[in-house]
Amino acid sequence: MDRMFPFGLESDLSFYLIVxxxxxxxxxxxxxxxxxxxxxxxxxxxxxxxxVLPLTTQPLAMILRDWMPFALSGAITAGxxxxxxxxxxxxxxxxxxxxxLGWRWMMVIPVLVIAFYLLYVIKxxxxxxxxxxxxxxxxxxxxxxxxxxxxxxTTNHLLSLDQAAxxxxxxxxxxxxxxxxxxxxxxxWVAGSFPTMSILASWQLWGMRRCDENREPSISAVDxxxxxxxxxxxxAKVSVTGLLVAVISCLCYAITLKSNVASQLTGNPGLPWLxxxxxxxxxxxxxxxxxxxxxxxxxxxxxxxxVASLGTLIAAASxxxxxxxxxxxxxxxxxxxxxxxxxxxxxxxxxxSIINTALIGWCLRMVMNRHRV
Amino acid sequence: MSILNTIVARVLHSGNRRIxxxxxxxxxxxxxxxxxxxxxxxxxxxxxxxxFRDAMSPIYPVNDxxxxxxGLVMAAVAIxxxxxxxxxVGGGILLCYFQWLAMTGRSQNARTFVHGYFKVLVLISFVLxxxxxxxxxxxxxxxxxxxxxxxVFNFHWIWATEWTFFxxxxxxxxxxxxxxxxxxxxxxLTLLTLYAVAAWMSLFWINGILSWQLTxxxxxxxxxxxxxxxNPGFWPSLLFRTIVCMTLSALIGCIVVNIIPNLERADRQExxxxxxxxxMPMLAMPILGAWYLYSMPDDSRGWVLGGSPAMMLFFMxxxxxxxxxxxxxxxxxxxQKLYINGATATLLLLLAFGATAGGEFVREGSRKPYTVRxxxxxxxxxxxxxxxxxxxxxVTDDPFPVIHxxxxxxxxxxxxxxxxxxxCAVCHTMEGSNAVAHLTESWDADQMRMNIAKLQQTKxxxxxxxxxxxxxxxxxQYIQWVHQRRPETWDKTIDPQAIxxxxxxxxxxxxxxAGFIPQxxxxxxxxxxxxxxxxxxxx
Numbered sequence: 071m072d073r074m075f076p077f078g079l080e081s082d083l084s085f086y087l088i089v090x091x092x093x094x095x096x097x098x099x100x101x102x103x104x105x106x107x108x109x110x111x112x113x114x115x116x117x118x119x120x121x122v123l124p125l126t127t128q129p130l131a132m133i134l135r136d137w138m139p140f141a142l143s144g145a146i147t148a149g150x151x152x153x154x155x156x157x158x159x160x161x162x163x164x165x166x167x168x169x170x171l172g173w174r175w176m177m178v179i180p181v182l183v184i185a186f187y188l189l190y191v192i193k194x195x196x197x198x199x200x201x202x203x204x205x206x207x208x209x210x211x212x213x214x215x216x217x218x219x220x221x222x223x224t225t226n227h228l229l230s231l232d233q234a235a236x237x238x239x240x241x242x243x244x245x246x247x248x249x250x251x252x253x254x255x256x257x258x259w260v261a262g263s264f265p266t267m268s269i270l271a272s273w274q275l276w277g278m279r280r281c282d283e284n285r286e287p288s289i290s291a292v293d294x295x296x297x298x299x300x301x302x303x304x305x306a307k308v309s310v311t312g313l314l315v316a317v318i319s320c321l322c323y324a325i326t327l328k329s330n331v332a333s334q335l336t337g338n339p340g341l342p343w344l345x346x347x348x349x350x351x352x353x354x355x356x357x358x359x360x361x362x363x364x365x366x367x368x369x370x371x372x373x374x375x376x377v378a379s380l381g382t383l384i385a386a387a388s389x390x391x392x393x394x395x396x397x398x399x400x401x402x403x404x405x406x407x408x409x410x411x412x413x414x415x416x417x418x419x420x421x422x423s424i425i426n427t428a429l430i431g432w433c434l435r436m437v438m439n440r441h442r443v
Numbered sequence: 444m445s446i447l448n449t450i451v452a453r454v455l456h457s458g459n460r461r462i463x464x465x466x467x468x469x470x471x472x473x474x475x476x477x478x479x480x481x482x483x484x485x486x487x488x489x490x491x492x493x494x495f496r497d498a499m500s501p502i503y504p505v506n507d508x509x510x511x512x513x514g515l516v517m518a519a520v521a522i523x524x525x526x527x528x529x530x531x532v533g534g535g536i537l538l539c540y541f542q543w544l545a546m547t548g549r550s551q552n553a554r555t556f557v558h559g560y561f562k563v564l565v566l567i568s569f570v571l572x573x574x575x576x577x578x579x580x581x582x583x584x585x586x587x588x589x590x591x592x593x594x595v596f597n598f599h600w601i602w603a604t605e606w607t608f609f610x611x612x613x614x615x616x617x618x619x620x621x622x623x624x625x626x627x628x629x630x631x632l633t634l635l636t637l638y639a640v641a642a643w644m645s646l647f648w649i650n651g652i653l654s655w656q657l658t659x660x661x662x663x664x665x666x667x668x669x670x671x672x673x674n675p676g677f678w679p680s681l682l683f684r685t686i687v688c689m690t691l692s693a694l695i696g697c698i699v700v701n702i703i704p705n706l707e708r709a710d711r712q713e714x715x716x717x718x719x720x721x722x723m724p725m726l727a728m729p730i731l732g733a734w735y736l737y738s739m740p741d742d743s744r745g746w747v748l749g750g751s752p753a754m755m756l757f758f759m760x761x762x763x764x765x766x767x768x769x770x771x772x773x774x775x776x777x778x779q780k781l782y783i784n785g786a787t788a789t790l791l792l793l794l795a796f797g798a799t800a801g802g803e804f805v806r807e808g809s810r811k812p813y814t815v816r817x818x819x820x821x822x823x824x825x826x827x828x829x830x831x832x833x834x835x836x837x838v839t840d841d842p843f844p845v846i847h848x849x850x851x852x853x854x855x856x857x858x859x860x861x862x863x864x865x866x867c868a869v870c871h872t873m874e875g876s877n878a879v880a881h882l883t884e885s886w887d888a889d890q891m892r893m894n895i896a897k898l899q900q901t902k903x904x905x906x907x908x909x910x911x912x913x914x915x916x917x918x919x920q921y922i923q924w925v926h927q928r929r930p931e932t933w934d935k936t937i938d939p940q941a942i943x944x945x946x947x948x949x950x951x952x953x954x955x956x957a958g959f960i961p962q963x964x965x966x967x968x969x970x971x972x973x974x975x976x977x978x979x980x981x982x
Contacts, residue, residue: 140617146573147613150606153580157595162501165588168581169504176585179578186570240504240843414668415600419607426607429637430614436633437618440625 071339071400075392078339080404082411086159091387093151098383100145102263103270105220107134107141108185108213110267110308111192115209130301133274139189146182158410159403160230160394167230170239171222178222185215217260224256231397254323261319264312265354266383268305269376275301276369306362313355331396335389343388350382499828499835503588504843505864510875513586513868518807520582522800524575526691529684529799531568531612532646533692534560535639537721542635546628550717552710557635558623559703560696565620569613587869589823590656590814598652601672605648612641646684654680657810658738663817679735686724686731687799690768693721694792701785708782715783719776725769732762740816742957743809746904754808761801764794811904812956820906820956822866829909829954837865837910852924852933859921862914873925880925891919892941896948903957912945913937 076084076091114131156164168175191197192208200208225245229235235247246252279298289297324332334340357375361368395403508516538557545553583591595602615637623631654676655662662671696718700711736744746754768791775781783791814821824832838861845864851857863873871879883891894901895915898908908915916937924933 140621143569143573143613143617146577147606147609150577150609151603153577154595154599154602154606157592158599161592161596162503165503165584165592168584169506169588172506172585176578176581179574179581183571183574186574187566190566190570236504237842237844241846241848243846410596410599413597413599415598415604415672419600419604422604423607426611426641429611433611433615433618433634433637436626436630437622440622440630 071334071392071395073338074342075339075388075395079395080408083159083404083407086155086407086410087391090152090155090159091384091391093148093155094387095380095383097145097148097152098387099266099270099380100141100148102266103141104138104145105216105260106263106267106312107138107271108189108209108216109264110134111138112206112209112213116206128301129275129278129298130271130305133271133278135193137274139186139193142182142186142189159407160398161406162402163230163233163398164226166233166236167226170229170236171226171245174245175222175226178219181215181218185212185219188212188215220260221256224252224259228252228255231394233397248326251323251326254319254326257319258316258323261312261315262386265309265316265358266379268309268312268358269372269379272302272305272372273376275305276372303362306358309358310355310362313351313358317351327393331393334392334396340389340392343385343392346381347385347389350378350380350385353378354382499831499840500589500823500825502838502841502843502865503823505868506585507846507868508872510872512870512872512876514807514870515876517582517586518800518804520575520579521807522796522803524572524579525803526796526799527568527572527575528646529688530691530695531564531572532639532642532685533688533690533721534564534568534695535635535642536689537692537696537718538564539632539635539639540721541717542628542632544717546632550713552706552714553717555703555706556696556700556714557631560699561620561623563695563699565616569616587814587821587823590819593815593819594652594656597671598655598668601648601652601668605645608641608644608648612638612645615641643685643688646688647681650681650684651677653806656813656815657743657806658740659816659818675738676735679731679738683728683731683735686728687795687802689721690725690772691792691795691799693718693772694768694788694795696721697783697788698785698792701788712779712782716776716779719772722769722772722776725765725772728765728769739809742903743811746811747805747809751808751904754805757801757804757808759801761798761805764798764801767791768794768798812899812906820909822869822906822909824866824906824909826954826956829907832909833911833949833954835911836914838862838914841865850929852931855917855935855937856921856924856933858914859917859919859924862910862918863921866909866918873922879922883922884926888919888923888941889944891922892916892945893948895919896945897952899955899957900952906956907952907954908949909954912942912949915945915949916941 071078076087079087111131111134114128118128188208188211192212197205197208228248228251229239229245232247239245239247275298279295324335327335335344354375357371357378360371506513538560541550541553541557541560544550545557550556580591615634619626619631619634619638623634626634651672651674655671655674658674658676659671660674661667662674664670697715700706700714700718703711706714736747739747742750747758749755771781771783771791775783810816810821812820814823817826819825824837838858841861845851845857845860848857851860863871863879867879871877871882874880883894886894892915895908895918896912898905910918920933920935920937923935924930
């Protein structure tokens with residue numbers, strides 16, 4: 071790798087890496103909504119504030135409760151594509167890490183099933199009548215479940231990189247060799263999920279505040295808007311904090327990397343992405359700071375934050391692959407993708423992708439026009 | 444720019460896989476004491492990690508599931524997922540039908556049913572169905588990473604295409620779920636139709652990949668993804684599964700009808716009779732089942748139809764349960780002689796689960812000794828690797844130690860444990876289910892040596908032993924050590940005469956599986972070949 075990732079690589083490998091990174095970003099976008107959203111819900115349930123307000127006057131919590139099951143469904147569905155392409159790119163590493171973790175890895179599925187159903191329970195109207203400890207327990211269980219899944223993925227990923235440790239890990243049945251990289255990496259993703267969730271949530275709040283029909287009848291229109299502004303400020307604070315923690319933990323993680331790996335990040339393959347990532351974080355911080363000071367919605371800044379966040383995620387995903395490729399057998403990965411490229415079916419995928427994207431657009435259009443019925 | 448070129452080239456050339464030149468491959472088989480080099484058979488083109496290689500497939504760590512054989516773990520997840528996924532596919536068709544009934548005024552309560560049924564569909568299929576789908580992928584990796592790797596490698600664009608339908612399924616489904624009360628009937632029907640088509644198309648795509656495992660057909664020669672996808676088992680399997688989907692959805696529909704509140708018995712009866720319409724295609728099941736059996740390889744069909752008692756038993760369970768459901772549907776629901784209450788519907792659904800489980804067991808089992816016919820044995824060893832492993836040893840390069848190695852008495856037994864793990868553990872345990880220790884209990888050492896050396900002849904659904912004579916002897920000693928309740932010391936040494944016998948038996952048995960009969964042909968392309976060329980004759 072001597073040029074900007076993924077362009078310095080063989081074209082077939084570059085192609086699969088691009089497809090993988092793009093599909094991964096879509097998955098991550100939805101996944102962060104679920105991860106940070108569940109943490110937000112747990113917090114909002116445990117600490118409702120001095121002014122204990124009815125559920126309908128917590129717009130963000132209401133939105134999250136309503137949309138989390140769909141977001142999880144979307145995250146799982148979106149996760150299928152990167153899960154497919156990781157098997158083309160890093161088959162041996164991915165499979166071996168799965169096998170070394172064994173039942174600990176397989177626990178991801180039942181935990182997700184439980185969390186999924188609990189999200190539906192939290193969404194139900196009956197839950198507001200339940201006692202405070204039960205509600206707290208529910209919300210915390212969901213957040214802990216998603217944190218566990220994040221922990222498993224991080225462990226799996228780090229284990230897949232450390233090929234030399236595999237035999238010993240198999241013998242000892244341990245899952246983690248080095249605790250610090252795991253903690254820093256996990257913290258980077260968890261903290262980074264808050265600003266991303268805040269973007270989706272902010273757009274949802276923006277859409278919701280425009281519809282007066284959502285307003286609680288007992289609250290005046292002015293107070294109603296003030297509630298939204300308060301939520302917006304909270305989101306901005308959480309996002310800035312999340313970005314800060316993510317950057318610090320990311321730097322700590324970088325320190326744990328071997329020098330040859332770190333040099334790839336600061337060299338030709340990684341430097342442009344590093345700069346894009348830094349710029350993305352800077353723009354997001356500025357955008358949220360602006361929100362915080364102005365204390366109202368500004369679609370222009372929200373658009374800037376969204377674009378910056380997408381840039382940051384693509385940069386983070388690219389840097390992640392640079393780290394992985396630096397530790398993989400590049401010849402094997404290149405030959406593997408070259409052979410995969412000889413397998414037919416890509417035209418079928420392109421044709422149906424176009425058709426199905428159009429059909430998804432049509433579905434959304436039908437739903438958006440529903441008020442005219 | 445080169446990436447752009449790659450994309451354009453890939454779209455324009457939807458492409459068959461490149462068949463490698465002879466110099467790249469050169470696969471050696473031995474059969475009945477004679478050595479063959481396979482120049483023309485595409486089996487020689489096998490890849491691992493896409494590399495036409497000199498090296499062997501990598502060795503993955505193997506997990507021990509205690510008394511459960513890994514196949515059972517796989518079966519549990521697979522059967523649950525297949526059941527739920529088929530419910531989702533059939534559910535889409537059923538909902539479209541009921542929406543149409545409601546719109547055309549043919550059923551007063553159809554709309555109530557649609558709303559109630561979709562909730563069940565979302566809560567069961569969207570959650571459990573989707574997650575067990577991911578779960579089956581993870582489980583496949585746990586049980587046979589090489590098999591799932593082979594499937595993903597050869598059909599990743601087909602799988603990616605299926606994924607686009609998953610996306611459509613989720614979006615159209617949730618759009619209906621969230622907004623159906625605010626949408627016109629026509630829009631609801633459109634969304635449900637999109638959902639049903641997307642769900643059925645996901646069956647369409649995965650069916651091609653799954654049926655390829657047993658009947659790869661012309662793919663073996665061409666390596667064309669379309670030849671592999673539209674394989675001999677594709678259409679009978681697809682049509683059969685579609686009927687199963689419709690039947691399951693109708694049975695669950697009967698349960699839903701019984702739990703919808705505020706309905707009179709006559710209303711329930713009417714809805715149940717309408718749901719039963721989706722069970723009528725069951726009449727075609729015998730024909731489709733026969734077609735599917737006909738598409739199977741001779742040996743696989745033979746096992747299902749009596750060659751293997753276990754497979755025959757599960758086949759009969761599947762047929763019997765289907766007959767019971769079909770009979771009830773025909774007499775009770777179509778001719779309206781019987782009412783079906785919630786308990787009966789649940790019982791019929793359990794029967795359907797039994798039929799699904801039996802059918803899936805037969806489908807999985809009939810592939811033996813392969814997981815992908817002629818491509819990959821059940822133990823993740825490739826047919827073309829057997830000869831090399833016989834010479835080189837199957838665990839020589841195994842980097843993973845035996846867990847609790849210190850509890851094993853000596854190096855020979857340790858090697859035996861490794862051989863067991865590499866070659867047997869995917870289908871057998873040592874002392875749990877399908878236990879090797881029990882299966883070989885009555886064999887003396889020489890019987891054991893010969894039966895394992897000639898494994899594919901001892902049991903035609905077993906793959907050939909793929910290790911050296913020394914490894915086979917180590918395996919025999921490991922089994923004997925277990926037979927003797929794992930003593931702390933084990934003084935037996937490897938007898939050179941035993942090794943000689945084992946080698947003789949291994950040579951006699953050859954390296955090909957029971958169903959693969961090489962045919963001698965003259966290789967016109969490579970007349971300089973110093974051994975006979977062959978193509979495989981696939982039974």
